[in-house]
Amino acid sequence: MPVSKKEISPCPIDAMLSVVDGRWKGTILWRLSDGPMRTSELRRSIPEMTERMLIRHLQELVRDGILLRHDEGTVPPCVRYSISKYGWTLVPVLETICAWGRVHLKRVGAGGRG
Amino acid sequence: MPVSKKEISPCPIDAMLSVVDGRWKGTILWRLSDGPMRTSELRRSIPEMTERMLIRHLQELVRDGILLRHDEGTVPPCVRYSISKYGWTLVPVLETICAWGRVHLKRVGAGGRG
DNA sequence: GTTGGTACTGACAAAGTTGTCAGTGGAGGG
DNA sequence: CCCTCCACTGACAACTTTGTCAGTACCAAC
Numbered sequence: 001m002p003v004s005k006k007e008i009s010p011c012p013i014d015a016m017l018s019v020v021d022g023r024w025k026g027t028i029l030w031r032l033s034d035g036p037m038r039t040s041e042l043r044r045s046i047p048e049m050t051e052r053m054l055i056r057h058l059q060e061l062v063r064d065g066i067l068l069r070h071d072e073g074t075v076p077p078c079v080r081y082s083i084s085k086y087g088w089t090l091v092p093v094l095e096t097i098c099a100w101g102r103v104h105l106k107r108v109g110a111g112g113r114g
Numbered sequence: 115m116p117v118s119k120k121e122i123s124p125c126p127i128d129a130m131l132s133v134v135d136g137r138w139k140g141t142i143l144w145r146l147s148d149g150p151m152r153t154s155e156l157r158r159s160i161p162e163m164t165e166r167m168l169i170r171h172l173q174e175l176v177r178d179g180i181l182l183r184h185d186e187g188t189v190p191p192c193v194r195y196s197i198s199k200y201g202w203t204l205v206p207v208l209e210t211i212c213a214w215g216r217v218h219l220k221r222v223g224a225g226g227r228g
Numbered sequence: 229g230t231t232g233g234t235a236c237t238g239a240c241a242a243a244g245t246t247g248t249c250a251g252t253g254g255a256g257g258g
Numbered sequence: 259c260c261c262t263c264c265a266c267t268g269a270c271a272a273c274t275t276t277g278t279c280a281g282t283a284c285c286a287a288c
Contacts (some may be wrong), residue, residue, distance in 0.1 A: 012215030013140035013208060019218065021135065023276065026127035039235055050277060055236060065221070075284050076234040086221070089214065094127060096210045100203065101126030104133065107179070107200070137246065153265055164247060169266060189254055190264040 016093070019064050022057050024049045026094065029083070032067070033091055036082035066090060130207070133178050136171050138163045140208070143197070146181070147205055150196035180204060 043054050061067040066087035072078040157168050175181040180201035186192040
């Protein structure tokens with residue numbers, strides 16, 4: 001029975017990881033932690049990421065309750081994304097992850113595998 | 115230029131995530147945080163996981179410096195894995211992740227996406 | 229009236245991860 | 259002798275995630 005990481009697992013670590021897991025989700029959240037942004041701004045601020053992936057990640061993040069989607073309802077469309085109240089509870093966790101990651105990066109840089 | 119999450123990325127979040135990312139790594143680390151274990155003990159303690167995946171994850175964790183591999187050198191082989199000094203620095207991060215995951219699990223359980 | 233911008237979708241290919249299956253070598257039990 | 263256990267490997271299939279490409283509807287500028 002192949003188990004996808006995406007389906008809800010009873011393991012809290014997996015549950016948390018399933019929310020931030022996605023090639024660009026960490027980066028998206030990072031950008032958004034400075035304030036709301038439009039889809040196209042976000043896309044331009046992360047040039048290596050394609051629009052397709054941005055939108056897919058954005059939708060998952062909204063579905064998970066981490067982001068809020070504000071649609072002005074105008075034509076041409078203007079959609080802004082911001083971190084929800086619930087999403088802000090994730091930010092300190094991300095900071096902890098980031099702090100460890102910085103140390104790890106130094107470690108692997110100094111004679112690790114890369 | 116397709117970018118794998120496995121190669122060293124300059125983003126600290128990605129760097130940290132690349133260490134714990136793997137279908138069973140969180141669980142393995144969790145088990146090991148109670149003390150060293152033999153390969154087969156570990157395998158039996160996580161029945162849904164195959165031996166192949168266990169060994170692959172174990173090797174990556176050892177390569178990343180998170181785990182230590184003690185080989186008794188006997189026949190039949192007896193190999194014990196334990197969390198390294200460096201690996202222990204990861205445990206509090208995992209605990210933070212886990213705490214958030216627990217909250218998230220409650221949230222999705224109570225009317226989330228199911 | 230063609231082009232460019234906006235946010236987004238669908239189909240599909242490429243790449244990455246996980247699962248399945250068979251096999252290694254030697255000790256011990258029936 | 260045959261089978262099981264041990265830690266582990268290799269080949270390969272199945273599945274998941276990412277990337278590429280084309281297209282939607284509408285407005286504004288040229």
